[in-house]
Amino acid sequence: MFENLPQGVYTASVWILPVLLAITLHEAAHGWVAWKLGDGTAKAMGRVTFNPLKHVDPFGTIILPGMLLLSGAQFLFGWAKPVPVNINRLRDVKRGMVLVAAAGPVANLTMAYIAALMFHFVQFFPPTFGHWMAENLTNALTINILLAVFNMLPLPPLDGGRVAVGLLPPALAIPLAKLERYGLFIILGILFILPMIGNQIGMNLSVFHWLIGTPVNFLANVIAHAAGLT
Numbered sequence: 001m002f003e004n005l006p007q008g009v010y011t012a013s014v015w016i017l018p019v020l021l022a023i024t025l026h027e028a029a030h031g032w033v034a035w036k037l038g039d040g041t042a043k044a045m046g047r048v049t050f051n052p053l054k055h056v057d058p059f060g061t062i063i064l065p066g067m068l069l070l071s072g073a074q075f076l077f078g079w080a081k082p083v084p085v086n087i088n089r090l091r092d093v094k095r096g097m098v099l100v101a102a103a104g105p106v107a108n109l110t111m112a113y114i115a116a117l118m119f120h121f122v123q124f125f126p127p128t129f130g131h132w133m134a135e136n137l138t139n140a141l142t143i144n145i146l147l148a149v150f151n152m153l154p155l156p157p158l159d160g161g162r163v164a165v166g167l168l169p170p171a172l173a174i175p176l177a178k179l180e181r182y183g184l185f186i187i188l189g190i191l192f193i194l195p196m197i198g199n200q201i202g203m204n205l206s207v208f209h210w211l212i213g214t215p216v217n218f219l220a221n222v223i224a225h226a227a228g229l230t
Helices: 007-013 016-036 058-070 093-124 127-151 159-167 170-177 180-201 208-226
Strands: none
Touching: 016 058, 016 093, 016 127, 093 127, 093 159, 093 208, 127 208, 159 170, 180 208
16 A cells, blocks of 8 residues: 555655644644633634644645655754734733643643554554554654654743743843744754854754754653553
């Protein structure tokens, strides 16, 4: 069934579902927690749902990841439509902001754990389908942990930045919150532009390994052991 597919089609078939679920359910979790804590904005817009189609951003969820996959890029990058949250409607603004922000990464880690558990069922399927299923689960494990770690970097507008703003005292939280409009550019510069500059001047300026790679590997091992995998 799968062995006759062109390589590009096969590669897409083992990435589409993991990426779609990881990105869109991350956003759904934000909306669901906000709703439970008093803000019904996302609920009123039909965004408190685990139907991925409600959260798809045509470019960020489909076109960009697809282009990266087909081009053989060494990384995936994408996003879903952000879930609207009115923090002023939350019953406890600071605590609510922290919980709403943390909900996305927690959802990703939960999905990673479910993917790890599902490896136990691969053996019950025919070899060809089992191999395809295992690749989907491996990619689901990887992309969910990667999204959780990336989003918990402590810089707004990432979830970790908003968690930090909610936890820090005002003297530190206010300056950090003001970085939100520049935060994503700073992150992209550190992760992608800085290494390019390093290559030009003959220095290793990549921080990806210790900033993201090391935590991803650690969490992958923890989840694998928790799921009973060896």
